[in-house]
Amino acid sequence: MTDSSQTVYDLIGAAGFERLIDAFYRRVAADPVLRPMYPEGDLAPAARRLRLFLEQFFGGPRTYNDERGHPRLRMRHNPFRIDQAARDSWVQHMLTALDEAGIADPARGMMQDYFERTATHMINTIMPE
Numbered sequence: 001m002t003d004s005s006q007t008v009y010d011l012i013g014a015a016g017f018e019r020l021i022d023a024f025y026r027r028v029a030a031d032p033v034l035r036p037m038y039p040e041g042d043l044a045p046a047a048r049r050l051r052l053f054l055e056q057f058f059g060g061p062r063t064y065n066d067e068r069g070h071p072r073l074r075m076r077h078n079p080f081r082i083d084q085a086a087r088d089s090w091v092q093h094m095l096t097a098l099d100e101a102g103i104a105d106p107a108r109g110m111m112q113d114y115f116e117r118t119a120t121h122m123i124n125t126i127m128p129e
């Protein structure tokens, strides 16, 4: 049964976030624009940070805050040049990952809306004419 008080975490569980993040980072690893932005050679630590953040944001355990403190996402993205094209690639990979991970509505709709808005908020670089 689903009701409006259920969080995304209630709906998809830890396993849903794991499938999503696996699918997303497989795509990031193959993306010529996004892959070089990641400072560490190994994507696994970045994948874990994003998974913990999303679990927390969508109603799950607060491990992200325990380990990393307040997210301050826009500030943490300042070192990376994020333009419209990078934002669009990020969102496209995440939407495909939602499909691959088999995330169904209503969780999917809530997540898509959040990803599209937040990714736009991360843009910190204007593309050249």
Ligand code: HEM
Residues within 6 Å of the ligand: 034, 037, 038, 039, 040, 045, 046, 049, 050, 053, 068, 073, 076, 077, 080, 082, 086, 087, 088, 090, 091, 115, 118, 119, 120, 122, 123
């Ligand atoms: C718009 C395009 C985006 C790009 C190109 C991008 C890129 C990056 C990069 C390169 C990192 C550093 C990897 C690391 O953790 O070591 C990072 C970290 C992170 N990103 Fe993004 N990101 C984008 C959007 C988003 C969005 C929309 C979210 C949330 C929904 C997000 C959440 C995070 C989180 C939680 C971290 C780890 C922060 C920390 O604890 O240090 N990012 N991102």
